[in-house]
Amino acid sequence: MSRGPNVTVAGAGALGLSAALALAKAGCTVSVCDPARGAQASAVAAGMLAPVFEAILEPTGARDLGLLLAARNLWPDLAVRTGITIERSGTAAVGCQDWLAVIRTQLARHGMLGSELPRKMLESLVPGLAGNLDGLLLREDWRLEPRAALLALRRAAEGEGVTFKSEAMVERGRADWLVVATGAGQDLVSVAPELRELRPIKGQILRFMDRRGGRISVRADGAYAVPGSDGLAIGATMEPGRNDTTIDPVTLRPLIEAAGRLFPDLAQAAFDVSAGVRAATPDGLPMVGLSQTPNVILAVGARRNGWLLAPLAAQIVTACVVGSDSGPYARQLEPSRFKGVSGETGRAQ
Numbered sequence: 036m037s038r039g040p041n042v043t044v045a046g047a048g049a050l051g052l053s054a055a056l057a058l059a060k061a062g063c064t065v066s067v068c069d070p071a072r073g074a075q076a077s078a079v080a081a082g083m084l085a086p087v088f089e090a091i092l093e094p095t096g097a098r099d100l101g102l103l104l105a106a107r108n109l110w111p112d113l114a115v116r117t118g119i120t121i122e123r124s125g126t127a128a129v130g131c132q133d134w135l136a137v138i139r140t141q142l143a144r145h146g147m148l149g150s151e152l153p154r155k156m157l158e159s160l161v162p163g164l165a166g167n168l169d170g171l172l173l174r175e176d177w178r179l180e181p182r183a184a185l186l187a188l189r190r191a192a193e194g195e196g197v198t199f200k201s202e203a204m205v206e207r208g209r210a211d212w213l214v215v216a217t218g219a220g221q222d223l224v225s226v227a228p229e230l231r232e233l234r235p236i237k238g239q240i241l242r243f244m245d246r247r248g249g250r251i252s253v254r255a256d257g258a259y260a261v262p263g264s265d266g267l268a269i270g271a272t273m274e275p276g277r278n279d280t281t282i283d284p285v286t287l288r289p290l291i292e293a294a295g296r297l298f299p300d301l302a303q304a305a306f307d308v309s310a311g312v313r314a315a316t317p318d319g320l321p322m323v324g325l326s327q328t329p330n331v332i333l334a335v336g337a338r339r340n341g342w343l344l345a346p347l348a349a350q351i352v353t354a355c356v357v358g359s360d361s362g363p364y365a366r367q368l369e370p371s372r373f374k375g376v377s378g379e380t381g382r383a384q
């Protein structure tokens with residue numbers, strides 16, 4: 036059977052695997068290179084698919100709500116194709132009434148309304164939650180299990196004929212196209228100079244292994260709690276400029292205190308800590324699309340929302356290679372929107 040173009044994807048995180056799968060489905064011959072056993076940021080993430088809370092809690096988020104919702108809306112189809120389970124029970128904002136009033140106002144700005152959660156229902160949805168907190172449920176924000184999702188994406192990609200190599204890419208390679216999905220990595224900066232726009236933001240996250248109850252995620256002032264099969268995740272630190280995965284007890288202290296405030300019985304409980312590095316662009320949105328280097332495509336810089344944005348990035352990457360519909364948000368994510376790559380602007384035509 037004749038196949039479409041050869042594509043090498045550098046990086047097997049959420050973005051690289053989603054792109055590899057979409058490209059293979061579109062008829063390309065795809066090979067993925069990644070030297071790591073487990074993808075870096077994608078494996079430690081909490082797994083929230085949270086367009087609404089990311090939009091209202093992040094300073095620039097309101098601008099991006101449409102794009103974030105569009106990305107989320109691509110997930111049900113991807114989940115069916117890969118066997119990834121999406122938990123759609125929703126997310127509760129929890130806190131004092133003053134903070135919840137701010138959340139209500141923000142939601143109203145976007146024409147949304149959360150459901151007030153009577154105390155008994157809140158207790159059953161979020162076992163162990165502190166008695167002084169009230170809650171507001173929003174169905175729009177979902178979640179997945181990142182490690183299981185990585186495995187499922189890889190299996191689905193293999194099922195479509197994608198091959199995997201355990202090696203780092205340091206040059207362009209010979210494939211017709213190269214997709215750079217290397218997270219915060221800079222090995223390919225000479226191939227794709229736009230990578231210089233990325234800044235690392237380290238994130239440390241706690242996992243309370245013995246706490247598995249509850250289905251919904253929780254967003255509170257300065258912390259979130261996300262249930263999962265490997266425990267309750269409480270996250271996460273935002274450490275701009277840090278590109279390491281060292282566990283640092285001092286930086287973690289506020290997060291540990293937040294865990295105790297949200298769930299008093301966790302104050303003395305055992306937890307695991309993991310760390311990953313998010314890659315961020317100057318405007319907080321990823322760079323997805325053609326590089327100034329011919330036949331090189333970027334899918335990097337998804338900051339706090341790499342899981343949420345992965346299917347949207349995959350759609351755009353595939354459109355660059357096979358000329359399919361890239362959707363209405365491709366322009367907003369073009370790498371050429373940044374100036375300052377060695378004083379040049381935009382990509383070569």
Ligand SMILES: Cc1cc2nc3c(=O)[nH]c(=O)nc-3n(C[C@H](O)[C@H](O)[C@H](O)COP(=O)(O)OP(=O)(O)OC[C@H]3O[C@@H](n4cnc5c(N)ncnc54)[C@H](O)[C@@H]3O)c2cc1C
Nearest residue numbers: 046048050076077081082083204218220238340341342343
């Ligand atoms: C603590 C924490 C919590 C988070 N929670 C969420 C969340 O709830 N929801 C959400 O949507 N996002 C979340 N994120 C963000 C999300 O994890 C990232 O945006 C996303 O994982 C980025 O995926 P990626 O594929 O771009 O990068 P990565 O997952 O970092 O993968 C990049 C891969 O590229 C490989 N690589 C690097 N250099 C090379 C090279 N030269 N050649 C080949 N391969 C290379 C690396 O080994 C790595 O496997 C969180 C992040 C952190 C740190």
